[in-house]
Amino acid sequence: MTGELLQYGFMQRALIAALLVGLTAPSVGVYLVQRRLALIGDGMGHVALAGVALGVLTSTQPVLTALGAAVAGAVAIELMRASGRSSGDVALAIMFYGGIASGVVLISRAPGGTPANLNAYLFGAITTTSRADLVVFAVLAALVLLATLGLAPRFFAVSNDEEYARAAGLPVLGYNLLLAVITAATVVISMRVVGLLLISALMVVPVATAQLVTGSFRTTVLLSLGIGLVVAVGGTAGSYYADTPSGGSIVVLAVATFAVTSVATRLRSALTRRTREQPGPVPG
């Protein structure tokens, strides 16, 4: 079975892309979850679609225009958030919907634009990753991981207590902008196998799963990277056999992992409580 899977060039490329996004998405997502901004990646996916559409329309490389749009959107989002105005929430919503709506409209007007390849951009497909895409993805993934792992203590401090970080003299706005830009880069890495509407799930769900069983930030990061890798590669392989969109398959697998872990940890804590109650009076 595995041999058959790896015979095809498109499948090899899809699996490598899955591996890259499976590692990078949770490494960024952990900081989004930490600052309770789990939905911001979703918005960036919306904005990136406008860039993808622009790329399809002008028949240049859609991956590069998507990167441009996502980075510009991410910086705008972060500056809006930093301004702290209450109107910022509505402004973000307008940006997200403007991005996805103009994306859908532009793609429908493109020469090669069909409902099928719109679906592929939104929900992922295993047949679409090109060799040139892989080069871009690999470079972006390396840069993202260098930042998220190399600067982990700083991102941790800024995400954990922004005001304290500022009082300590850390360039908080700079780190927030950098995090926004690498979030945008991760959205772009995801655009082939995961899809722009589902990448946010791959950033958040492995982290949510990992923290059910961890007590430290470090182990949460490492475990969520492992979970991301397994569900991304597993979901991509599964979509080959089941003939389903790869992004959907990856996220279904991720959510199932979360559900099973959640039930298991609850059962375990219920069992330990019962066994603790049996021997006699519990102190405290």
Place this chain on the structure above:
Amino acid sequence: MHVTGTVGPGSPVVELRGAAVGYGDRPVIRDIDFTLTAGEVVVLLGPNGAGKSTVVRGILGLAPLMAGTLSLFGVPADRFRDRHRLGYVPQRHTIVGGVPSTVTEVVASGRLALRRPFARLRPHDREAVAAAIGVVGLSDRSGASVATLSGGQQRRVLIARALAAEPDVLVMDEPTAGVDAANQEILAATLQTLVQGGRTLLLVAHELGPLERMVQRVAVMRDGRMTYDGPPISGGDGAYHRERQGHVHHLDLGRRAELGLGLTGDTR
């Protein structure tokens, strides 16, 4: 080159002159003259909304200076680059974020200003983090997730985080507020240890409570102005109005009961 400024016993570490600090375009505190010198233990006292926290936020660079001057360690604040010399303990009731983190991880984040990006933790950094956790008496919980700690213990983690940078001055916003009596005593004992070690402390409080025995100077805030600055005095909550020692601007004697200074014996 970094502008580091001076430090020595009796030299000013914080100097506000005619300062106004606020948010947006609106100053919350005005015309503040205040000096904190090395080795002092000063409490900023006053009711809620008097502007105590705004003074602190102005000193820490978290709220803009709208008028007057601020120097830190003898250096104008806008040229001062060693913010880590001021250890900040914010008024937060929890440090639990969206992702689990241990006591050591949170305390180590206090050390960051002294480390280069991408650099590994040096042995000296680890020692400073462990020592800071030791000072607040949480060494046995250093590997525990902060979510498993009580409110008072989390407050001590925040103190340890500030101490990890080995600051010259510790600035604490309401260190004892919302903490039960037993933990207030532990906190007060921790602060006592720091004072005995020669640390300069600037504390914000709405009542002296367990801090009373270590305080050397009290600055009273009311309606955005400093109405008393001098040694602590016992004798009821009107004492600060009658004595008028130090630098006193103005006081509405008729409304002094609202101050709620809580200086009469048992304040808990």
